[in-house]
Amino acid sequence: MCKGLSLFLLLISFTVHAEPWxxxxxxxxxxxxxxxxxxxxxxxxxxxxxxxxxxxxxxxxxxxxxxxxxxxxxxxxxxxxxxTWSISKSLMATVLGVAYGEGLFKLEDPAARFYTPLAQHPKIKVADLLHWASGIDWQEDYEYAPLKSSVVAMLYTRGHRDMAAFTADHPTYAEPGQAFRYSSGDSNLLAAALKTIVGPRYADYPWTALLEPLGIRHAVWETDASGTFVASSYAYLxxxxxxxxxxxxxxxxxxxxxxxxxxxxxxxxxxxxxxxxxxxxxxxxxxxxxxxxxxxxxxxxxxxxxxxxxxxxxxxxxxxxxxxxxxxxxxxxxxxxxxxxxxxxxxxxxxxxxxx
CATH class of the missing domain: 3.40.710.10 (DD-peptidase/beta-lactamase superfamily)
Incomplete structure (x- = not known):
């Protein structure tokens, strides 16, 4: 190895280890x-x-x-x-990033490849879900308008046992990837897709892939009755x-x-x-x-x-x-x-x- 390259690598190593962690x-x-x-x-x-x-x-x-x-x-x-409420969404995106780095999916992959109930929405890509741009007709109203709220129904009433399936069963209002509409349902579809993406590792994956490498030891992340992490809302740190x-x-x-x-x-x-x-x-x-x-x-x-x-x-x-x-x-x-x-x-x- 040439001296210049050795010095460059040494400087990189010093910079990395000199940072406070x-x-x-x-x-x-x-x-x-x-x-x-x-x-x-x-x-x-x-x-x-x-x-x-x-x-x-x-x-x-x-x-x-x-x-x-x-x-x-x-x-x-x-x-x-x-x-953390919806900070959970960004946390799930970070977990998915580790799986992406493992080569387990691509942003342009059809989301239905990883979550079969989305077969009724075959054009939705993983990237669309990450952008809250699935095109699924979703009303992100909270306690101030509970009767028309998709998210209240998903978290607390008819959708709470299987939140991703509840979301997938909604009709569309736009072509996927064309319009932003904030949706806790989109985030829970990502959590359901992760089940197929990582397979049997799913229950432990947020910890082994992300939390433990970061030194996080006491996080709690609730699942719904189907065993899917509630990526929209229920991570505690x-x-x-x-x-x-x-x-x-x-x-x-x-x-x-x-x-x-x-x-x-x-x-x-x-x-x-x-x-x-x-x-x-x-x-x-x-x-x-x-x-x-x-x-x-x-x-x-x-x-x-x-x-x-x-x-x-x-x-x-x-x-x-x-x-x-x-x-x-x-x-x-x-x-x-x-x-x-x-x-x-x-x-x-x-x-x-x-x-x-």
């Missing part, structure tokens, strides 16, 4: 002290009788692989696996464990000296869906992740955050924000019921607190 515990950096503006927003007093106002259960800030801020409230502690997933994505799918996720998978996750029309949601959809990118001529969703910011988001204010250019990973757990919380406001205050 969590082992059993996270390393701690210089803690931020200018937190008054941040905490006055995140931990403002709230009327818990009426559930009006912002309620943050956990706020954790990681910079360059080290904890620089951490605070918990209410019953939540550093050891509490918190319900501590804030510190969820931050490991954020660090993996921030570092382009690499964990220490292992490329756990293929780089092209991460790039797909973070590419805006071409069929998205602005003003349909607070952020721009990628592959089961949310992006702070302009779309359809509109401004960036979170104007006070850098354009490379992306996030996994969940009901009632759950959030995992990643800002690669600032080397930041932020986890927020919450119980926001009145809709007053704003992602941009928290991100603006975090950035002000961490910047010199």
């Amino acid at each position: 969590p082992d059993e515990q996270w390393p701690t950096g210089q803690m931020i002290t200018d937190t008054e503006a941040l905490e006055s927003y995140a931990f403002a007093a709230r009327d818990d009788t009426t559930r009006q106002g912002i309620r943050t259960d956990a706020l954790l800030i990681i910079r360059d692989g080290q904890i620089i801020y951490e605070r918990y409230a209410g019953p939540t502690t550093a050891q509490t696996p918190h319900l 501590t804030a510190r464990d969820l931050a490991r997933v954020g660090l993996l994505m921030a570092r382009d799918g690499r964990w220490k000296d292992r490329q756990l996720l293929p780089r092209d998978w991460v790039a797909f996750n973070l590419e805006p869906f071409a069929g998205y029309k602005a003003h349909q949601d607070e952020a721009v959809p990628g592959g089961q992740w949310w992006l702070n990118r302009p779309a359809d001529g509109a401004a960036a969703p979170w104007p006070d955050a850098p354009p490379d910011t992306f996030a996994a988001l969940g009901h009632w204010g759950q959030a995992l924000y990643v800002i690669p250019g600032e080397k930041l990973v932020i986890v927020r757990y919450a119980d926001d019921r009145d809709g007053s919380y704003r992602h941009n406001e928290l991100l603006k205050r975090v950035l002000k607190a961490v910047r010199p």
Whole structure:
């Protein structure tokens, strides 16, 4: 081997191993002290009788692989696996990325190849499900409009025993891959497809493929009665464990000296869906992740955050924000019921607190 190549490989090795990585515990950096503006927003007093106002259960800030801020409230502690709600969708996408790296499927594969009830929707591709663009007619209304809500019926009433089958039985409203419509059903179809993709390893696969390599030991992920992971909603992780997933994505799918996720998978996750029309949601959809990118001529969703910011988001204010250019990973757990919380406001205050 030539000397130049040897030196190059040595420098790569040094760079990888010089980065801070969590082992059993996270390393701690210089803690931020200018937190008054941040905490006055995140931990403002709230009327818990009426559930009006912002309620943050956990706020954790990681910079360059080290904890620089951490605070918990209410019953939540550093050891509490918190319900992540729709952050589970991004987590399933990350699990699927490991299977993709094993060569077990392609983005352009028909989803019906891996989940036979989708034979009635033969044009849907795996990529379409990842983009929430299956074309399946789905109403993602919550407790405010439960009678017409597909997701309430899936999680709690007639669809709860087999959520993917319930979703597949819906009619279509558009050609697959042509239009974005946020759908917890699409995410649960991905979880059902994973059963065929990985076969008998399915029950353990999220742990052996992703969670254990990241050092996550106490995650809980509920299944429905058919044994399918509820990828839309029911993963529970501590804030510190969820931050490991954020660090993996921030570092382009690499964990220490292992490329756990293929780089092209991460790039797909973070590419805006071409069929998205602005003003349909607070952020721009990628592959089961949310992006702070302009779309359809509109401004960036979170104007006070850098354009490379992306996030996994969940009901009632759950959030995992990643800002690669600032080397930041932020986890927020919450119980926001009145809709007053704003992602941009928290991100603006975090950035002000961490910047010199």
